[in-house]
Amino acid sequence: MQLLLDQTTPDKTFLNAPLVQDVAELSTPYAYIGIPYGPPYHVTDMTLCAGGADEVRLESHRRHYALNWAHYDFDFDDALFPDGVPTVSDCGQVENDFRNPDAIWDAGIEKIEAIVNNGAVPLVVGGFDSIPPIVANALKGEKINILHIDSHLDFRHERYGVTQGYSSPIRRIRELPWIGDIVQVGLRGAGSARPQEVQDARDSGNELYTAWQVHDMGAQAILETLDRPGRWLITIDCDGLDTSIAPAIGAREPGGLTMHEARTLVAGLAKLNKVAALVFTEYQPGLDIQGITAHTIVRLMMNVIGNQRQPAPEIPFTG
Numbered sequence: 008m009q010l011l012l013d014q015t016t017p018d019k020t021f022l023n024a025p026l027v028q029d030v031a032e033l034s035t036p037y038a039y040i041g042i043p044y045g046p047p048y049h050v051t052d053m054t055l056c057a058g059g060a061d062e063v064r065l066e067s068h069r070r071h072y073a074l075n076w077a078h079y080d081f082d083f084d085d086a087l088f089p090d091g092v093p094t095v096s097d098c099g100q101v102e103n104d105f106r107n108p109d110a111i112w113d114a115g116i117e118k119i120e121a122i123v124n125n126g127a128v129p130l131v132v133g134g135f136d137s138i139p140p141i142v143a144n145a146l147k148g149e150k151i152n153i154l155h156i157d158s159h160l161d162f163r164h165e166r167y168g169v170t171q172g173y174s175s176p177i178r179r180i181r182e183l184p185w186i187g188d189i190v191q192v193g194l195r196g197a198g199s200a201r202p203q204e205v206q207d208a209r210d211s212g213n214e215l216y217t218a219w220q221v222h223d224m225g226a227q228a229i230l231e232t233l234d235r236p237g238r239w240l241i242t243i244d245c246d247g248l249d250t251s252i253a254p255a256i257g258a259r260e261p262g263g264l265t266m267h268e269a270r271t272l273v274a275g276l277a278k279l280n281k282v283a284a285l286v287f288t289e290y291q292p293g294l295d296i297q298g299i300t301a302h303t304i305v306r307l308m309m310n311v312i313g314n315q316r317q318p319a320p321e322i323p324f325t326g
């Protein structure tokens with residue numbers, strides 16, 4: 008079927024990395040990729056975040072990181088690519104026909120799985136928050152822990168008859184047998200969760216930290232609890248971050264994680280070589296203010312690439 012929109016060929020690649028459309032040819036330890044949309048509730052869920060990955064690509068050029076591969080970066084005490092050879096490829100977008108929402112899930116898993124099977128760490132920009140289970144499913148060969156940064160719990164079984172929507176991603180991930188620990192950070196305010204869902208999340212073993220606890224105890228104290236067996240899928244709903252660094256979101260809630268706090272967690276796991284994937288969701292480029300949100304996403308991704316020079320070997324999941 009002919010797509011109405013070419014979703015596969017970005018004008019500029021992330022950090023000016025080589026474009027690798029055929030994932031079988033991937034040879035770098037990192038792979039940037041867009042998942043324009045996940046299973047929707049409403050028709051606008053197919054559009055509002057769809058340009059996010061491209062806008063992050065552009066922002067990596069506007070802030071000159073794409074040009075300055077050899078410049079010293081204080082976030083990781085080295086150049087991004089010290090040898091001048093990029094360690095990240097741009098794999099374009101997960102290609103989907105928006106007229107066939109039922110195919111989104113499997114198409115996404117197939118492409119992300121191909122990246123993972125090539126030994127690369129996916130760096131993903133969504134898409135609403137229904138996409139993290141796609142990435143978690145693609146990591147099924149190993150024991151995986153989840154660090155979920157979000158103002159919301161995302162533990163509804165279903166909404167509007169949909170079980171794969173953006174109120175349910177952590178519930179869907181919890182059901183996967185290869186998933187170990189789930190740590191949810193940045194919770195605040197009221198979202199779609201009711202008291203029962205919070206109880207369900209706790210009963211299933213999820214560890215919950217409100218944003219206020221992070222501010223009180225410091226992100227470093229949480230980081231120190233995360234050095235556990237298994238690698239981590241870090242999934243960041245941009246509304247888990249503070250509005251000052253991530254204004255381009257629909258469900259705004261004051262008091263989110265600061266750049267310092269988010270960077271402490273992301274760079275901290277990267278320094279342990281334990282980041283298996285990094286996912287950003289809910290970024291709506293049409294709501295951004297001079298690229299502030301895109302810039303935050305670029306910097307947190309660079310903090311993984313620059314701090315995790317050699318991703319740790321996976322611990323195979325054997326059931």
Ligand SMILES: [Mn+2]
Nearest residue numbers: 157159244246
């Ligand atoms: Mn959220």
